[in-house]
Amino acid sequence: MSNYSPSTIARVGDLNPKRGIVCRTSTVNNTSVLLTTAVNIFKVTGKIRIISLDIEAITQFSATASVPRWQFVSTTPAVALTNISAASSTLSGLAVGKRVTMAGTALNTALVIDSIAGITVKPADAMDIGSEGGVLHLALDADVAQTSGTCVITLCYLRLTDGAAAEALF
Amino acid sequence: MPNYNPSTIDRIGDITRGIHVKTGVLQNTAYFDHSPGTAMPLFNVYGRIRIIGLNCEAVTEFAADASLLKWTFESTTPVIGDEDISAVSLSVASIPIGARIMWRGTAVATAPDVSATQASIAVVQDFMDVGLTGGVGLINSVCTTATQTSGTCQFNLYYLPISEGAYATAVV
Numbered sequence: 270m271s272n273y274s275p276s277t278i279a280r281v282g283d284l285n286p287k288r289g290i291v292c293r294t295s296t297v298n299n300t301s302v303l304l305t306t307a308v309n310i311f312k313v314t315g316k317i318r319i320i321s322l323d324i325e326a327i328t329q330f331s332a333t334a335s336v337p338r339w340q341f342v343s344t345t346p347a348v349a350l351t352n353i354s355a356a357s358s359t360l361s362g363l364a365v366g367k368r369v370t371m372a373g374t375a376l377n378t379a380l381v382i383d384s385i386a387g388i389t390v391k392p393a394d395a396m397d398i399g400s401e402g403g404v405l406h407l408a409l410d411a412d413v414a415q416t417s418g419t420c421v422i423t424l425c426y427l428r429l430t431d432g433a434a435a436e437a438l439f
Numbered sequence: 440m441p442n443y444n445p446s447t448i449d450r451i452g453d454i455t456r457g458i459h460v461k462t463g464v465l466q467n468t469a470y471f472d473h474s475p476g477t478a479m480p481l482f483n484v485y486g487r488i489r490i491i492g493l494n495c496e497a498v499t500e501f502a503a504d505a506s507l508l509k510w511t512f513e514s515t516t517p518v519i520g521d522e523d524i525s526a527v528s529l530s531v532a533s534i535p536i537g538a539r540i541m542w543r544g545t546a547v548a549t550a551p552d553v554s555a556t557q558a559s560i561a562v563v564q565d566f567m568d569v570g571l572t573g574g575v576g577l578i579n580s581v582c583t584t585a586t587q588t589s590g591t592c593q594f595n596l597y598y599l600p601i602s603e604g605a606y607a608t609a610v611v
Contacts, residue, residue, distance in 0.1 A: 273458065275604045283600040284454045285567050288489055291601065296572075325487075325572055361445045365517055366571040387487075387514045387576065389568040390546055421572050423601065
């Protein structure tokens, strides 16, 4: 059994296709990312495979009925905001440790909310997004704004084209 | 065919199948005790990890007692409580040396498989994330229905880190 340093453990995760490279935001205020209109969360260059994409409650969410969905907006080539998931059920009062995960099955599959804080089952499917040489943003549109609470948004991905990468904007 | 030394093979294993953490060899009388059937801590979880594999292997043959096993996750910081990450297995009575009880990870209500030999079929393909960003927790085992009166076992966890700095260690 290996006794790895944390940085080596992280590199092992990078190399495993059941996780891939992790791109995560810092702990952000819900008032910055869960709004009534789309907010860009990650910048994606090239084409990537999304292994998992989720929002984790770091502190309890406000009692406002936010129903986020993931979208993309591509700048190269130009493509307008497009849904890549349906909205979740309401995140009003979402408890600490609960995660809201993209299922990846279809562009109209709703996000899945953990039934138990701290335990998240594997997303149903992976999803490829982006294009060779393209640039896009993954955005969240919550329809109803959160007024308090904090979260971390985590994207685990594999790169599919040369130079493909993702970058958190928060 | 490459001629790798054992340590290189170990590293390749860590990368392709996740980081391996294992308990010591444990007495079934303690870890398969259904009365009181309390949660027995196996692994500390720091931060959020992705479980790739979780199993219990018979180091010596199990007793002929119809014990059932399940796994739970308990967040201790913040305190959330002990929650199932599997249903109970079928009986583990008399499983032979090398046989395994295998967590499947499909859902928190999915029963583990119990292999009758050292050969495990339908190898686990799903994964499950447990733990919270910045939190601390435990992966536990719970025995129900009957207590094992003899035998020894060892638990194995294969994982990947998800939150920054996340890792797991054996409790026992």
